[in-house]
Amino acid sequence: AAGVIQSPRHLIKEKRETATLKCYPIPRHDTVYWYQQGPGQDPQFLISFYEKMQSDKGSIPDRFSAQQFSDYHSELNMSSLELGDSALYFCASSIIQGGGRYTFGSGTRLTVV
Amino acid sequence: GDSVTQMEGPVTLSEEAFLTINCTYTATGYPSLFWYVQYPGEGLQLLLKATKADDKGSNKGFEATYRKETTSFHLEKGSVQVSDSAVYFCALTLSGGYNKLIFGAGTRLAVHP
Numbered sequence: 001a002a003g004v005i006q007s008p009r010h011l012i013k014e015k016r017e018t019a020t021l022k023c024y025p026i027p028r029h030d031t032v033y034w035y036q037q038g039p040g041q042d043p044q045f046l047i048s049f050y051e052k053m054q055s056d057k058g059s060i061p062d063r064f065s066a067q068q069f070s071d072y073h074s075e076l077n078m079s080s081l082e083l084g085d086s087a088l089y090f091c092a093s094s095i096i097q098g099g100g101r102y103t104f105g106s107g108t109r110l111t112v113v
Numbered sequence: 114g115d116s117v118t119q120m121e122g123p124v125t126l127s128e129e130a131f132l133t134i135n136c137t138y139t140a141t142g143y144p145s146l147f148w149y150v151q152y153p154g155e156g157l158q159l160l161l162k163a164t165k166a167d168d169k170g171s172n173k174g175f176e177a178t179y180r181k182e183t184t185s186f187h188l189e190k191g192s193v194q195v196s197d198s199a200v201y202f203c204a205l206t207l208s209g210g211y212n213k214l215i216f217g218a219g220t221r222l223a224v225h226p
Binding site for chain 2: 031033035041042043044045048056058090092094096101102104105106107
């Protein structure tokens with residue numbers, strides 16, 4: 001069965017650089033969520049999209065932006081990277097009326113040096 | 114606000130021991146409750162869920178019962194294995210809205226032979 005695909009798996013960037021993370025949801029899933037998990041921390045909700053429109057916003061820094069495209073894939077754009085942005089970034093997808101069936105990707109591990 | 118509180122880890126057990134990881138929640142409305150498991154270097158995997166009071170979720174020998182009167186969703190397993198070593202996250206979503214997951218801090222379980 002198709003899963004949620006995230007790319008890249010690993011990314012190393014320098015401070016003040018930019019990064020783009022991609023997420024390809026399960027086909028026919030209409031909602032995408034982004035989470036940030038710092039070392040030893042619980043996943044923190046960043047932002048979500050339903051049918052290509054932003055549906056909810058969490059603790060996402062102003063330096064970050066995201067969007068969902070016509071093919072339902074989503075991208076998280078991160079600018080002016082800081083050391084504290086080093087984390088595992090997860091994407092999850094679901095069907096809004098699916099009774100809470102979320103599927104998570106394996107994550108992108110971002111290291112800022 | 115809505116939140117999830119888990120017992121602190123790490124929890125260290127011998128193989129075949131009984132496991133309990135406590136989870137309590139605070140929520141407006143009627144949440145759905147989840148347990149997710151994260152193995153080293155991997156993404157989050159749904160372990161079990163319950164969507165209404167008195168429901169029992171179960172999977173792979175793990176169980177948790179949705180207790181509305183005590184706002185709890187404790188995870189239990191009668192006999193743990195070394196392969197159960199992972200981080201366990203309790204989470205909730207609220208009915209309605211765009212259903213983002215709210216996670217607890219996670220509990221690391223280490224099982225020794």
